[in-house]
């Protein structure tokens with residue numbers, strides 16, 4: 001609030017210089033109020049948690065630096081966003097957007113933060129790579145099948161999230177240098193790098209690709225081995241006997257609680273043996289540990 005005595009012109013200049021924030025979140029809005037569009041000096045427009053299905057005429061708010069449209073019902077990426085050259089923060093998460101047309105993101109050369117998580121995107125536009133100032137990008141919970149290699153040219157990208165998509169592969173170049181310090185890709189059908197490497201975090205992903213690049217024949221020589229079967233089938237006996245390389249006898253009362261992990265080596269491989277408790281009450285947890293790359297040994301007592 002300006003308390004000084006000033007001319008109308010001075011007042012206007014002061015208004016232009018201050019950050020103008022309009023917060024219309026949680027208003028159940030279905031359309032953008034027309035009077036907002038008459039305020040071209042707005043720099044932050046907060047419209048999250050409304051019922052907006054589309055927003056038009058945003059180009060009238062040319063000075064916007066922050067636009068928050070999270071948790072609405074947007075079906076399309078608002079094309080007018082391309083006419084907001086000063087935009088630094090754009091949140092469009094939790095909508096129903098299926099596609100980002102080419103030619104919009106290339107206009108956003110100052111964009112630093114882009115949230116697009118929880119939409120229905122299947123792919124990404126090529127001009128995402130034009131957002132050279134981008135530091136934060138969240139694409140989690142979409143239907144994306146491929147991360148374009150050009151994302152690696154976003155030299156200022158520090159945080160990148162792609163959890164819960166349909167990615168089978170991550171681009172190697174993304175992990176080669178750059179300033180990425182936070183990255184997650186949980187719940188994807190990943191094969192390259194394997195899920196287990198991804199679970200180990202950014203450092204493991206980097207070393208996986210590094211070893212691939214340096215042409216060292218990289219093989220993860222640890223084999224995750226699961227022993228499953230009914231209670232008393234003989235899982236622990238088999239698991240421990242393999243680990244000790246001799247027959248181990250286990251007393252009947254010595255039941256496995258939850259999971260026991262043992263390791264044994266052969267000349268070429270290291271087997272990480274996960275011995276699951278066979279009692280019914282533990283069955284619910286088994287699927288969490290069984291991944292496509294794991295070796296599963298089903299133990300059955302043929303006398304029963």
Ligand SMILES: Nc1nc2c(ncn2[C@@H]2O[C@H](COP(=O)(O)OP(=O)(O)OP(=O)(O)O)[C@@H](O)[C@H]2O)c(=O)[nH]1
Pocket residue numbers: 229230231232233234235236237238249250251252253254255256257276277278279299
């Ligand atoms: N005779 C015979 N007994 C076995 C054999 N394998 C296991 N046993 C016995 O069967 C009992 C149960 O074996 P465990 O290896 O503990 O069975 P488990 O499947 O790990 O059982 P939970 O801990 O309940 O999941 C133990 O008393 C073992 O000594 C086998 O090949 N022959």
